[in-house]
Amino acid sequence: MAIVDEYREELLKPPQNDEDWRQITDNWMRRWNFPHVIGAIDGKHVACKAPANTGSDYYNYKGFFSIILLAVVTSDYKFMWIDVSGKGSTSDAHLYNASVLREALEKNDIVGFPQPDPIPGDTEDVPYFLVGDNAFALRTYMMKPYSNKEMTRKQRIFNYRLSRARRVVENAFGILANRFQVLLSTMLHEADTVRLLVKTCVILHNLMRSRYPVMQNRLVDVERPNGVWCLVPGVPA
Numbered sequence: 001m002a003i004v005d006e007y008r009e010e011l012l013k014p015p016q017n018d019e020d021w022r023q024i025t026d027n028w029m030r031r032w033n034f035p036h037v038i039g040a041i042d043g044k045h046v047a048c049k050a051p052a053n054t055g056s057d058y059y060n061y062k063g064f065f066s067i068i069l070l071a072v073v074t075s076d077y078k079f080m081w082i083d084v085s086g087k088g089s090t091s092d093a094h095l096y097n098a099s100v101l102r103e104a105l106e107k108n109d110i111v112g113f114p115q116p117d118p119i120p121g122d123t124e125d126v127p128y129f130l131v132g133d134n135a136f137a138l139r140t141y142m143m144k145p146y147s148n149k150e151m152t153r154k155q156r157i158f159n160y161r162l163s164r165a166r167r168v169v170e171n172a173f174g175i176l177a178n179r180f181q182v183l184l185s186t187m188l189h190e191a192d193t194v195r196l197l198v199k200t201c202v203i204l205h206n207l208m209r210s211r212y213p214v215m216q217n218r219l220v221d222v223e224r225p226n227g228v229w230c231l232v233p234g235v236p237a
Helices: 003-010 020-033 092-097 100-106 153-179 189-213
Strands: 037-047 066-073 079-087 129-131 221-223 227-232
Touching: 003 189, 020 037, 020 100, 020 153, 037 079, 037 092, 037 153, 066 092, 066 153, 066 189, 079 092, 092 100, 129 221, 153 189
Parallel strands: 037 129
Antiparallel strands: 037 066, 066 079, 221 227
């Protein structure tokens, strides 16, 4: 609890002005060649014992009891926003739809959030957005892949680029869990204690990413010239 109280405001908060938001989107463009991205969103199940008197609320589709870490990460694998209120049986989309983040995006009520402007090489204003998988609904502030099997070449290229950007959140979960390996086991604590431990791990992860940004980058996806994704030791973020 002390770690969360001490570092939460410093290490786990979104940007507070237009300039900082645009720096985040510039980093997404520079690293992953995808413009106007403010973050990648996804959920991770963290295994825990079955809480008393909760029935199947915490039992997930993977076959174990869990709480859900729903997170938005930056292009350099830092957590910008998290929600650990989810029970295992809840979907990522349901948890997101009930979150303060969705409400703030829906109402355009985020401090300093950049206004739409043209992407590189175009003249039409485009909103800034999160990137997610097919679990999330398409919105002006939420970009997801095309699901049409008979896609055009442009749609396939779009999906490829979005996938590259979205995988950053999966990498962030991998780095987090391998750094704090309690997240790889079944925690035998009460659910609220598990949530506190997850918050603490996230904040310490951000602290380590800030001070030692290349540590554990062996867990980061890279792409070979033939288009195959792999894990390569020592590759800088």
